[in-house]
Amino acid sequence: MASGIFNGLRTSLKPLLGGAVGGLQAAGFVIWFHDYVGVESMVISGPSMLPTFNQPRLAGDIVLIERFSFWLPLWLSSTPWLPESLRDGALGSGMIRGLKRGDVVLAYSPVELNKLVCKRLVAMEGDFVEVPRDHSALAGKKVLVPKGHVWLEGDCPHVSRDSREYGPVPLSLMHGRAWFQVWPPWSMGWVNNKEPPQRQ
Amino acid sequence: MQGLLRRLLLWGPLALSLKNWVLDVAPVSGLCLRPVSRPDVVAESEWVLVQKYGVRVLGRFRRGDVVYLRSLEDPTRHWVRRLAGIEGDWVSDHGHIRKVPQGHCWLDGSSVKGVHSYADCAVPLALLEGRVSHIIWPPSRMGEVESYVPPGRVIRTADRREPAARK
Secondary structure: OHHHHHHHHHHHHHHHHHHHHHHHHHHHHHHHHHHHHOOEEEEEEOOOOOOOOOOOOOEEEEEEEEOHHHHHHHHHHHOOOOOHHHHHHHHHHOOOOOOOOOOEEEEEOOOOOOOEEEEEEEEOOOOEEEOOOOOOOOOOOEEEOOOOEEEEEOOOOOOOOOHHHHOOEEHHHEEEEEEEEEEOHHHOEEOOOOOOOOOO | OHHHHHHHHHHHHHHHHHHHHOEEEEEEOOOOOOOOOOOOOOOOOEEEEEEOHHHHHOOOOOOOOEEEEEOOOOOOOEEEEEEEEEOOOEEEEOOEEEEOOOOEEEEOOOOOOOOOOOOOEEEEHHHEEEEEEEEEEOHHHOEEOOOOOOOOOEEEOOOOOOOOOOO
16 A cells, blocks of 8 residues: 555656756756857947947947857867868968957956956957057057957947956956847847957 | 766756855966965865855855855956955955955965966955865865964954954
């Protein structure tokens, strides 16, 4: 009789357990998608990317971002079993697009915890950047972007707080690349990823 | 074979997400912490337990914790270092006194000279991913990793309170 109760419990709990397991699996998939594919919409706030974003209301433009074009080449380039020819291409010049100069990226701010900033990637590791004379910390200097770092600058230099103030930003802080603008409706379209005029 | 693939696809993302956000195990290679007292010091080719939930989700970390963070040079690699100071602290760096910049934390360097030695440096706080809580392998070194601030490292904490031990 005890086994009968146990079996009864099992049959009635089964769909509940099945649902719970399915829920966990779905949650795992959602988190994985957010971390590694990362197609999501983000609200841009602040004037540092004028006139690309937030013209003229200074806030509220919404863009779609993605993360896989950043992570996939990095992961591929670090795997030892991939043939050499594929690995070079994986870093962005070949089949899989990585981060390039001119991309609009979202990154975690190095000077404020948990704050995301939206800037344009101007220089990559190995580039020399000439910092304009009128800005504070690194004014007038030629900075070499170290390995694993990038140089970010906002499109509106007068109000943007970026690498000219806090130096090269490690790639580990990158959060995504903006590829399509969805709001406001009259600005809808591909995000302008044109490489800025050479300053190296 | 098909059943295995199906199971991998169903459970893989969950396992990976738990590994990234809750709890992880990691091998330590090439980095040694300043030798303080056993079992604090984590040596090469040991495996540690990294608690990610507290740091990534709750944002809790303390001076003296051994932290697991994304490498400055390579986003696919990690460092295991001791957190000595946080933003606003004044720390002593081989005789110089430096202020930890805003948004950064001060990491103790490696005491082992050689290829894999790293100097003390300030890194952005956003790179922190977890706290090393235990050594889990080899069995002879199993134990908790203590949170320990080397005396004299932090000269003045950000909230202007006098540090406890003064020489």
